Amino acid sequence: MNMNRYQRQIQLEDVGPSGQEALAKAKVLVVGAGGLGSPILQYLAAAGVGTLGVADMDTVALSNLHRQLLYSTQDVGKPKVLAAQERLKSLNPEIEIKTYPEGVHTENIMPMIVSYDLIIDGTDNFSTRYLINDACVKSNKAWIYGALFKHQGQFALFNHRGGPCYRCLYPKPPAAGEVAGCNILGVLGTVAGIIGLQMAHLALQTIIWPEEVPNRSVFYVNQQNFSVQHLKMDKNQSLCDNVQSDSWELPQTNAVTNCDSPPNTLSLKEALLLDQALFLDVRDTEEQPKIASVDLQIPVRELELRLKELDKEKTYIAFCKSGQRAKAAATLLKEHYFEAVYALSASAQHLKNAIENENSTTNEVY
Amino acid sequence: MELTLKYFGRIAELTGKTEEIRSAAVETVDELDSVLRREYPGLSMATYTIAVDHEIVQPSFPLKTKVEVALLPPFSGG
Structure with missing residues (x-):
């Protein structure tokens, strides 16, 4: 590892060589390499996170490029995981990038997450988000959540050191079609970038200072007035216990679309x-x-x-x-x-x- | 009692405002929620959680005057 690359962060007294060592040893899986996933991957790769997994089944589209700065115009049409791997390798050849072009779904998530310390959800739909939550609760893995609504965003660290999970905040998914995503509502690239970077920062904190990172909080950001609400939340122990039990089945996602499963x-x-x-x-x-x-x-x-x-x-x-x-x-x-x-x-x-x-x-x- | 209500995401669109100060004769979060659902019928179809003074609380949580209540829907985009 060429320490010169990381000199400016190692210089921080609370990071130091041991913080950099923790980053180099860390294995982080990013699910969804879109508006949130792009900045997360770029910054974690640059910071020297030793192993980065990228799971996404999409290809790069022209309408992605205003917010997904990981990709270039010539990547349009390429599988995202391959374009991401290429770009991240040139950004930092010292780290390992693993790709999962099939994305995550009910059948592959448990074996996929077992080799990671931290999972980050950059997806845009509830069925995958609840799947990630339940799989992480069952596997005792921490995960970082983030999502967007127009000029607003949310982010949180879940299931870390006995903290609450996403179901403690929202026990059940909303009805199909109730909450729309960016493809429908639109989003400014900066808002996706800001929330993505908050999630990436939370990941660095979780890796470097696992005991100090807020694990019972959810943050609501409104870029219209630049406000951040820091909300405390409690664990719903019986709900988490339920999810952890063998009788609780992982939610089904549609492997082809990764869409919320709807009627009709x-x-x-x-x-x-x-x-x-x-x-x-x-x-x-x-x-x-x-x-x-x-x-x-x-x-x-x-x-x-x-x-x-x-x-x-x-x-x-x-x-x-x-x-x-x-x-x-x-x-x-x-x-x-x-x-x-x-x-x-x-x-x-x-x-x-x-x-x-x-x-x-x-x-x-x- | 006087309450400051804050609405996030789609909830702000359903109520037509991001914030309001109002007095209501209610004792718990659940009672306040019923009042709001009557006034803004769109809320009864919506998913959200409620925070009082920056803490996510259960429906039975007792309300005191001058508190800030936030209605927080889940977001989806990524």
């Missing part, structure tokens, strides 16, 4: 069998791939203003890249008394492939 979700096969249904593309207009035969396109954030373009008598299947915005769109239409609306769990790419296959088969027959 259709698989690709189900969607194609649905008679008279219209496909509704709720992605932004510039998103790829384009699907020529799709009936309608209304980006989800415009949907509420453009309801007049839809007919309540008809059946709609909303789709997007991951299924998440499709679910939000279906929920929104339900709220506006559309009866037959569904969200496609498969991606636009899968839909395009299936439609094209179907057409080529039809051509062969006739």
